[in-house]
Amino acid sequence: MSMQSLLRFFLGLCAALATGAAMAAAPGQFVIDKGWSFRLAPGNAQLDTHPEAAAWRAAAVPGTVHGDLFANKLIPDPYVGAPEAALQWIGLADWEYRTRFDAPRSAMSAARSDLVFAGLDTFAEVWLNGEKLLDANNAFRTWRVPVQGKLRARDNALRIVLRSPIAKLLPQVQAMPNKIAGNYPSPYGDEPKDAMTGNFARKPGYHYGWDWGPRYVTAGIWKPVVLESWDALRIDDLQLRQDRVEEARADIAAIVTVDAVREGAQEVRLWQTAPDGKRSLAAQRRVELRAGANRIELPVRIERPQRWFPAGYGAQPLYRYEVELGGVKAGARTGLRKVELRRDADDKGKSFYFAVNGIPVFAKGANSIPFDMFQPRVSKAKLRRVLESARDANMNMVRSWGGGYYESDEFFDLADELGLMVWQDFMFGGGMQPAYDDAFRANVVAEARDQVRRLRNHPSIVLWCGNNEEEIAWKYWGHGKTLKEADPAFADKVWKGYVQLFGTDLRKVVAEEGGGIAYWSSSPGDDLAEVANTPASGDMHYWEVWGNPAHPPSKYLEITPRFMSEYGLQAWPVQRTIDAFAKRSEQGIASPVIEAHQKFLAGKGNERLMKYVDYEFGETRDFADFVYLGQAAQAEGIELAALHHRASRPFTMGSLYWQLNDVWPGASWSSVDWFGRWKALHFHARRFYAPVAVAALRTPEGRTSVSLLNDRTRPLKGELRLRVMSLDGKLLRDERTPVELAPLSAARVAAYQDADLLGQADPAATVAVFELKAEGEPASRRVVYFKAAKDLRWPEPALRASLRRDGKHYVVDLQAATLARGVWVDFGDLDAEVADNALTLLPQERVSLRVSSKAGLAALRKALKLRSVADLLAAPASAKRASQALPAAWLRLDALSAGRRRAGVTPP
Template identity: 35%
Template sequence: MSTVRKILLPNWQFKEASERTWKEATVPGCVHTDLLAHNVIPDPFVGKNELDIQWVDKKDWEYVSYFTLTESDMAEERLELILEGLDTYADIYVNSKQVLSTDNMFRIWKVDIKSYVQEGENMLHVYFHSPIAHDLNKPNELGYNLPADNDHSEDGGVGEKKLSVFARKAPYHYGWDWGPRFVTSGIWRNVYIEAWSHVCMQDVFIEQSHVTKEIAKLKANVELEASAPLAVTISIADNNGFSHEERIQVKKGKQTIAIPFSISKPQLWWSNGLGEPYLYHFSIDLFHNETLKSSKKVKTGLRSIRFVRDHDQGGQSFHFELNGVPVFMKGANHIPNDSFLTRVEKEDYEHEIASAKASHMNMLRVWGGGIYEPNVFYELCDEYGLLVWQDFMFACSMYPGDKAFLDNVEQEAIDNVKRLRNYACVALWCGNNEMDSAWAEYVEDAGWGWKQRYNSAQRKAIWQAYDQLFHQLLPEVIRKYDTNTAYWPSSPMQDLTFNQDQHATFASLKKGDIHYWDVWHGQKPLKAYKANVGRFMSEYGFQSFPEERTVRKYAEEKDFALESDVMLHHQKNGSGNRLIQTYMDMYYKEPKDFASFLHLSQILQAKAIRSAVEAHRIHMPYCMGTLYWQMNDCWPVASWSSMDYYGRWKSLQYEMKDRFKPTILIVDQQAEQVMCTVVSDVQQDQLANLTLQIVSCEGQIVLEEAVRIEIPKNASTKIHLVDLKDKKDWINNSVLAAKLEIDESIVDEVTHLFVEPKQMQLQDPNIHVEVIEGGIELSCDHFAMNVWMETKEEGYFSSNNFHLVPGERKQIYFTESLIQDQRFENKQIPRNINVQSMYNFITF
């Protein structure tokens, strides 16, 4: 056994600083969840309760733990108190003596407390200062507010003061256009004491210098601390029988030892859809005089990942190359899974990541207004083969540039880069979200109107702070601590040019990444997605409401109206409800009631994002990535998410499961022509049969064609044109049913409407449900648009929100847990299934 021992701290209590009575606390946790557990505050997510508990962040709070140290504990040379996450401004006392002050939620704090403790009982006391009181005067000290438009300062009772930019804490805690304002305090990650003598390994980085299928040239960078010079042996072993050993003379103090080693014919780590995400389990053991003194374990995948930005005929590429293979990135933006972070369990993370895998995703973007997620998130991404675009925690604001702030951020970056750099999934470090394009330094009339709020001296200072942080400090941290991974200063942007060509707002789709919001915020029609495709679409989105049973978690029957106070409160985008209604009027008939409106909003959202994804995939390899906004929610709300706060899949998630398949057929209508395109992420050429039928809503086959086609690997290929001239007599009452078949297996089916949904002449489809082995089979008498199945039990269908053509028989499978069953292979028959279609949701 290693002589480095971890001592846990039990039995936490908390209280408001001015009170005398202590209450039981949960650590890790936060003040809000502890107050909720004692029924001091109401459920923050119900109704408008959010506004009634804004007092919590104006108070100071205290936490205390009494712990016992033994004689053998006290005999150790070091007793290091390690605080993996304190939110945020805290003074730490051991036996009434202050040992530390903290000011950054994202940092790991360590302090040797050997001289402060004694054998027997000891006390750890953490005093949290109100983050609001702590920062309230900072805008006055600076002389102006920094831009932070998503900071809901008015809800927090602090007027127009934008305080989020001064605190190194999760920006979304101060509110966002999908999230509430809960400015938390608390011990949000683990606290423990590490006891050791002589020598202790602090960190190990398995640097992947060169990785191919023939050889992996690696380097174990072992960071350790020794209390005196001594000779040690460091042993490296993996789960395949590999071992390597070196004898090293270490100096007193902190140092990093680099140990090169190689693995022949490594098993490579692949992203979802390309192969197995194989993981090596490395054990690094440090011996002194044949006694094991310290151990570290590193689980990682061996792979080469290259961020490719080469000049080409279209401008400049923007894509990722994994093990030499250009990969089209399919996925979504990820936000924190809860307003109260410690309520998120491993199962919650695994459900999200299993949902991503089941939906054929291969990338999630950890957005910069949340948190650097806990290790378990990245461990699961490694296991499931999900690459991660990792933002630093800066978003939609401008930040201070004083030395104390920059020094604080530098250590924050070092802590998190070192913590995350071993994960195979981390594909890119990105400095911030939307700040380069929002400020738009080099184009006076571009951006979000921020520059114009300030005089010339203020503008110079704000941009200088930005430049120092994102163009100097952060890339230097990456250069020093993560040689495996590329850095991108801001999303979106074209390139780091220090002139007008830098900003994504300068109307270019030829290089860099794009956040496209003219559909939704700009109110352009969905067809605008086709005309605005860049090299990598890293953000775009469209809102919907969650399903009725989720809405009933926060609203009562009396609140079931689009403009009710509660419905508006659970819509943090000021124009959101109006925009949903506006777009719904464009494409769909009027829903018959409010519950139908909720569901129709999801159908609308799915249609919108499907339009975008197909536009992006059809332009492969010009476009090599599509990450929609957003995967998940932090509370039950109307938002851009594809699955709601409770993990329930919206129509959009089912649509993405269909449209992110490795090989898909895209039917694109332009006036009187329909073009069929096949997009394949598969790494070999394929032969397929394409069958096309134009079918009336009553089931009559108007036209039928069959074509034998070749599908090139890793490409988008136009394969067939259908001419609609002189065929308009049936266009409102027929659909195009297309099937793509490979090796006698149908790999994709598309039912294309020739007109907008509201123009379809629908009648009762009379859907038949038949139980088959392990599932159900659906058929209909008349065309069924947007078939939707639901059950009272929680679970997920193999397909949902699909069109059903007369004569077609569609088999559906069901699973209660995607964690065990991403492929829907564990066949279950859902109970009490309710099957409806568009016919049931609209007025006639």
């Protein structure tokens, strides 16, 4: 499917989902999702250059203005080619949306009617039948407006004007004598680089551009618009607060919030549906309601509860509760578990780890970012594909990062079902916020209450965190220092506002609304201790590998944190994904389209990635090799870090790499690309996050430490095998040792100097292979190399493959005559998923991999391609370079990089 076809499919799917919502609306709810149209608002300055947007055209609600412009063929595909610069006018424009609807008969006769806007992005004026109802200013809040007496039986006119956040905020930002720090300045001139507006708006920060995504400052009615009507009462919320969850008993409180039209007595019933489907009456009593807001608390005791566990620690049983009151029903689902963030003091500082049902859990996972630049296009199927990929890679946690939006109910439903714990940031991605402003802070507190109440029943949520990287930016990146030098009084006011919002206000919201889940003020941090981002205490982000000064991945072995919540290496996605946005003729390391999809360091990301490829593999001959070796460098580097973190248990208790997914197709730190295709990193993650694994980690000084990792809650017996062999298969040493693995442990069992392993063998032609086999667990293998891949004496590659049908699936049989590192099985443009990839095969090893595809056997055989590191490195470099004519842009940049290396200059 082409990129354009896929985007149209997503737009159609959103419309279908919206229609489905109307069909499935609860009694008293009328979803207003039909008949919408949009236009560039009259009088807007952008009309002079874009008159084509002046006419009314069909719109999708929920949706975004970029989606509507694309659906109406007024703009090109925002992801294909390099259209970004030419589309910045959209974020500078005001947009008008309208529809007309007939009110349901029940709404006309109801005692109460509200228009409910679940998501308006962002500065929105709402008009009904010519009367202004609302000035909204927060994309993350739900806006509820009473409309009884304002509705007509037929032909109600609903109009929403969305103001440009840049145009609205820029005058006040420019008027500031000293400005607070923003995030990413626009390279396109749509706002001044010294007056960034994004951190003053309560809208997704990534819309303003990030180092993995484009700048599309969109607007829209991004969640449903619903007319709610009722005569007697409305159940506003059902909270399932877990007061006590133990193996023998669980005590919960079902807290019902009710808006009653008038006072009176009512019977309330609470029904429980257990994970096995058995339904029973859990609580019942008569209550006296007063007119207005009411709070009813119903205690529930569950004997021998079926408890919810993270993936890898047990099952994820879910209980459903339904409350009935005055003929009105409301339901909620939860999993019963006890979650603690433990901060135990020791001689180094304080621990940072999560205990679930009393089990200390080593958090294994990644950071998630938004799943698309335009949220309404994200389907549940897409969420399921990526989150199942996380679970399938043995992850048990995702950190939902703070520069996007609060994820949908479907995201958290899936996390509940899959056993993925969620570290949830509030939506602050970086820079500094105007929290010294009382109105701004009050707006955020209202947002936080909305979101915590919406999400608090999900057992997957284990932490609420105030923001991403704002504290360390102020303390260590120069943000605070610069402002203190320019205006000490204002700097003090800014910091006090920060402490008030993130130290007090949001902490209070979580304490009051969060049902006992912990709050953490900033990541990385130590909850507002003087020193942040320290290995001794709290969580840590580490970016001196990849970021400046761009240490080699071996530096990861020197950093041992309590909990590593960010670290990463970049790579391009697979070739098929690149082909979706760039023609083959446009694919070169310095070509305009490729650079448009490389967002790190203003177009210098490919130089940085080339540096990391060169650390291990040397120079590359063409763009395809650059992509392949970039993925290998990413996978191997992150594997080194993750295994070091796991081997450092219990001092280190979490490893979340940056990042799980993508907002669009391009270069990034993700392990799963925008289409849901796995990079080499994700296949590696499934192995290095395996519950039982061996970590054999070699330092640049030539010392290898071997640790056995067991995340199971039971002890295991097994065998550790050490083989030393040549690259072409000559066995030099073979030792087998019985081992016992304690539960929930990492145990260092051996340490070697290179000479201990090599003896007299050639380090350029020899490897050490450590393999752990434990009862009931897949074997875990780690290959130790004694030199960088570019310095090894690779034999000629000798990989063979055959493809056969096996029932509903295919099987590819692989065999390697010599050691094959980074074997990648590819089927080109065909839809085919391989069960495993990015493999290392030992000499004479045979592996059979399942292949899922609708293509025929003959087509798959024709398309099948294999590559390994030896394919690129076995032949002399001069021969490789002579084998293919290179694009001029590649040659220029390759020569520039080589010259810098010779001169000892590190690319920025």
